[in-house]
Amino acid sequence: MKNLLIFIIVSTSIIGLASLQQVDHKIVKCLVCKNTVQEMEDAISKIDPKRVVEVSGFRIDDQGNLITKTAKYSKSETYLTELMETVCSTMDNYVKVTIKKTGKLDLLKMTAEDGSMNTMMSEVDFIQDGDLNKSLPHYCLELLEDQEEVFLKAFMSETLESDLDIRICSQMTNICKDAPIQEDYQLEEDDSKDEL
Secondary structure: OHHHHHHHHHHHHHHHHHHHHHOOHHHHHHHHHHHHHHHHHHHHHOOOOOOEEEEEEEEEOOOOOEEEEEEEHHHOHHHHHHHHHHHHHHHHHEEEEEEOOOOOEEEEEOEOOOOOEOHHHHHEEEOOOOOOOOHHHHHHHHHHHHOHHHHHHHHHOOOOOOOHHHHHHHHHOOOOOOOOOHHHHHHHHHHHHHHO
16 A cells, blocks of 8 residues: 555656656746736736826926926836836746647636636646746746846836737747747838828
8 A cells, every 4th residue: 555655656746747847948937927917917907097106306497496297106117116026926826737729838827806716727737836836936036137127118108018918028028939020010010001
Protein backbone atom coordinates (compact mmCIF):
# COMPACT_ATOMS: atom_id res chain seq x y z
CA MET A 1 0.00 0.00 0.00
CA LYS A 2 2.82 2.36 0.93
CA ASN A 3 4.59 1.64 -2.40
CA LEU A 4 1.38 2.35 -4.31
CA LEU A 5 1.00 5.70 -2.55
CA ILE A 6 4.62 6.62 -3.36
CA PHE A 7 4.06 5.59 -7.00
CA ILE A 8 0.96 7.83 -7.24
CA ILE A 9 2.81 10.80 -5.71
CA VAL A 10 5.82 10.34 -8.00
CA SER A 11 3.59 9.86 -11.06
CA THR A 12 1.65 13.01 -10.23
CA SER A 13 4.90 14.92 -9.78
CA ILE A 14 6.21 13.70 -13.13
CA ILE A 15 2.96 14.69 -14.86
CA GLY A 16 3.18 18.10 -13.18
CA LEU A 17 6.77 18.52 -14.36
CA ALA A 18 5.81 17.53 -17.90
CA SER A 19 3.09 20.16 -17.84
CA LEU A 20 5.60 22.71 -16.60
CA GLN A 21 8.06 21.91 -19.36
CA GLN A 22 5.39 22.43 -22.02
CA VAL A 23 4.64 25.97 -20.82
CA ASP A 24 6.44 28.59 -22.89
CA HIS A 25 7.42 31.28 -20.39
CA LYS A 26 7.57 33.95 -23.11
CA ILE A 27 3.90 33.29 -23.88
CA VAL A 28 3.05 33.39 -20.17
CA LYS A 29 4.81 36.76 -19.83
CA CYS A 30 2.86 38.03 -22.84
CA LEU A 31 -0.42 36.85 -21.30
CA VAL A 32 0.48 38.45 -17.97
CA CYS A 33 1.18 41.72 -19.78
CA LYS A 34 -2.17 41.67 -21.60
CA ASN A 35 -4.09 40.77 -18.44
CA THR A 36 -2.26 43.46 -16.46
CA VAL A 37 -3.34 46.04 -19.05
CA GLN A 38 -6.91 44.74 -18.82
CA GLU A 39 -6.89 44.87 -15.01
CA MET A 40 -5.61 48.46 -15.13
CA GLU A 41 -8.29 49.42 -17.66
CA ASP A 42 -10.95 47.84 -15.42
CA ALA A 43 -9.68 49.75 -12.38
CA ILE A 44 -9.57 53.04 -14.30
CA SER A 45 -13.11 52.53 -15.62
CA LYS A 46 -14.36 52.60 -11.99
CA ILE A 47 -12.91 56.07 -11.36
CA ASP A 48 -15.35 58.97 -11.69
CA PRO A 49 -14.36 60.62 -15.02
CA LYS A 50 -15.17 64.05 -13.54
CA ARG A 51 -12.72 63.61 -10.66
CA VAL A 52 -9.72 65.88 -11.10
CA VAL A 53 -6.50 66.50 -9.25
CA GLU A 54 -4.35 69.60 -9.09
CA VAL A 55 -1.06 69.27 -10.87
CA SER A 56 1.32 71.88 -9.54
CA GLY A 57 4.10 73.27 -11.61
CA PHE A 58 7.03 75.47 -10.87
CA ARG A 59 5.69 78.34 -12.93
CA ILE A 60 4.64 81.65 -11.47
CA ASP A 61 2.47 84.18 -13.28
CA ASP A 62 3.43 87.88 -13.60
CA GLN A 63 1.65 88.67 -10.30
CA GLY A 64 3.70 86.13 -8.33
CA ASN A 65 0.99 83.47 -8.04
CA LEU A 66 1.80 79.80 -8.51
CA ILE A 67 0.20 78.50 -11.71
CA THR A 68 -1.63 75.23 -11.14
CA LYS A 69 -3.34 72.95 -13.59
CA THR A 70 -5.88 70.24 -13.12
CA ALA A 71 -5.86 66.82 -14.73
CA LYS A 72 -8.19 63.86 -14.69
CA TYR A 73 -7.43 61.82 -11.60
CA SER A 74 -7.44 58.57 -13.61
CA LYS A 75 -4.74 60.04 -15.89
CA SER A 76 -2.57 61.44 -13.12
CA GLU A 77 0.88 60.00 -12.53
CA THR A 78 0.09 59.75 -8.82
CA TYR A 79 -2.97 57.53 -9.35
CA LEU A 80 -1.36 55.41 -12.06
CA THR A 81 1.76 54.84 -9.97
CA GLU A 82 -0.40 53.73 -7.02
CA LEU A 83 -2.41 51.46 -9.34
CA MET A 84 0.78 49.86 -10.70
CA GLU A 85 1.88 49.16 -7.13
CA THR A 86 -1.30 47.18 -6.39
CA VAL A 87 -2.50 45.71 -9.71
CA CYS A 88 -0.19 42.69 -9.60
CA SER A 89 -2.10 41.28 -6.64
CA THR A 90 -4.94 40.56 -9.10
CA MET A 91 -2.69 37.94 -10.75
CA ASP A 92 -3.29 35.73 -7.70
CA ASN A 93 -6.77 35.17 -9.18
CA TYR A 94 -5.38 33.75 -12.47
CA VAL A 95 -4.24 30.26 -13.43
CA LYS A 96 -2.47 28.84 -16.47
CA VAL A 97 -4.76 26.81 -18.71
CA THR A 98 -5.00 25.38 -22.19
CA ILE A 99 -8.17 25.96 -24.18
CA LYS A 100 -9.73 22.56 -24.96
CA LYS A 101 -10.83 23.44 -28.52
CA THR A 102 -7.52 24.88 -29.66
CA GLY A 103 -4.91 23.58 -27.22
CA LYS A 104 -3.70 27.18 -26.90
CA LEU A 105 -2.07 28.37 -23.69
CA ASP A 106 -3.99 31.08 -21.82
CA LEU A 107 -4.58 32.58 -18.40
CA LEU A 108 -7.98 32.20 -16.79
CA LYS A 109 -9.36 34.54 -14.17
CA MET A 110 -10.90 32.21 -11.60
CA THR A 111 -13.53 34.49 -10.07
CA ALA A 112 -15.36 37.63 -11.05
CA GLU A 113 -15.60 40.68 -8.79
CA ASP A 114 -18.90 39.45 -7.39
CA GLY A 115 -17.18 36.23 -6.27
CA SER A 116 -18.84 33.99 -8.85
CA MET A 117 -16.72 31.34 -10.55
CA ASN A 118 -15.65 31.88 -14.16
CA THR A 119 -18.12 30.18 -16.49
CA MET A 120 -15.33 29.19 -18.90
CA MET A 121 -13.85 26.62 -16.51
CA SER A 122 -15.43 23.73 -18.39
CA GLU A 123 -13.81 24.91 -21.64
CA VAL A 124 -10.22 24.71 -20.39
CA ASP A 125 -7.73 22.23 -18.98
CA PHE A 126 -5.79 23.46 -15.96
CA ILE A 127 -2.02 23.22 -16.17
CA GLN A 128 -0.42 21.64 -13.14
CA ASP A 129 2.07 24.15 -11.95
CA GLY A 130 4.84 23.45 -9.46
CA ASP A 131 4.85 27.06 -8.26
CA LEU A 132 1.04 27.17 -7.91
CA ASN A 133 0.93 30.08 -10.38
CA LYS A 134 2.99 32.29 -8.06
CA SER A 135 5.09 33.23 -11.10
CA LEU A 136 2.16 35.27 -12.49
CA PRO A 137 2.31 38.10 -9.89
CA HIS A 138 6.11 37.94 -10.12
CA TYR A 139 6.03 38.42 -13.91
CA CYS A 140 3.59 41.30 -13.43
CA LEU A 141 5.86 43.05 -10.92
CA GLU A 142 8.88 42.51 -13.14
CA LEU A 143 6.96 43.87 -16.14
CA LEU A 144 5.82 47.04 -14.40
CA GLU A 145 9.25 47.64 -12.92
CA ASP A 146 10.95 47.30 -16.31
CA GLN A 147 8.27 49.09 -18.33
CA GLU A 148 6.94 51.71 -15.90
CA GLU A 149 7.46 54.64 -18.30
CA VAL A 150 5.74 52.80 -21.16
CA PHE A 151 2.69 52.06 -19.00
CA LEU A 152 2.56 55.63 -17.67
CA LYS A 153 2.82 57.14 -21.13
CA ALA A 154 0.14 54.85 -22.57
CA PHE A 155 -2.34 55.31 -19.70
CA MET A 156 -1.76 59.06 -19.37
CA SER A 157 -2.67 59.70 -23.03
CA GLU A 158 -5.88 61.66 -23.55
CA THR A 159 -7.87 58.68 -24.84
CA LEU A 160 -7.19 55.00 -24.21
CA GLU A 161 -7.00 53.01 -27.42
CA SER A 162 -9.26 49.98 -27.81
CA ASP A 163 -6.24 47.74 -28.48
CA LEU A 164 -4.12 49.10 -25.66
CA ASP A 165 -2.91 45.61 -24.73
CA ILE A 166 -1.45 45.15 -28.22
CA ARG A 167 0.01 48.66 -28.25
CA ILE A 168 1.78 48.17 -24.91
CA CYS A 169 2.63 44.47 -24.94
CA SER A 170 3.52 44.09 -28.62
CA GLN A 171 4.41 47.39 -30.21
CA MET A 172 5.88 49.41 -27.34
CA THR A 173 7.63 46.66 -25.34
CA ASN A 174 7.90 43.75 -27.81
CA ILE A 175 6.91 41.28 -25.07
CA CYS A 176 4.27 39.73 -27.34
CA LYS A 177 4.74 38.87 -31.00
CA ASP A 178 1.15 39.42 -32.21
CA ALA A 179 1.35 43.06 -33.31
CA PRO A 180 0.21 43.88 -36.84
CA ILE A 181 3.17 44.78 -38.98
CA GLN A 182 3.71 48.43 -39.84
CA GLU A 183 2.65 47.85 -43.48
CA ASP A 184 -0.80 46.78 -42.24
CA TYR A 185 -1.26 50.14 -40.56
CA GLN A 186 0.02 51.94 -43.65
CA LEU A 187 -2.43 49.98 -45.82
CA GLU A 188 -5.36 50.84 -43.53
CA GLU A 189 -4.41 54.54 -43.59
CA ASP A 190 -4.20 54.49 -47.40
CA ASP A 191 -7.61 52.79 -47.63
CA SER A 192 -9.20 55.38 -45.35
CA LYS A 193 -7.80 58.20 -47.51
CA ASP A 194 -9.36 56.62 -50.60
CA GLU A 195 -12.75 56.58 -48.88
CA LEU A 196 -12.57 60.34 -48.22
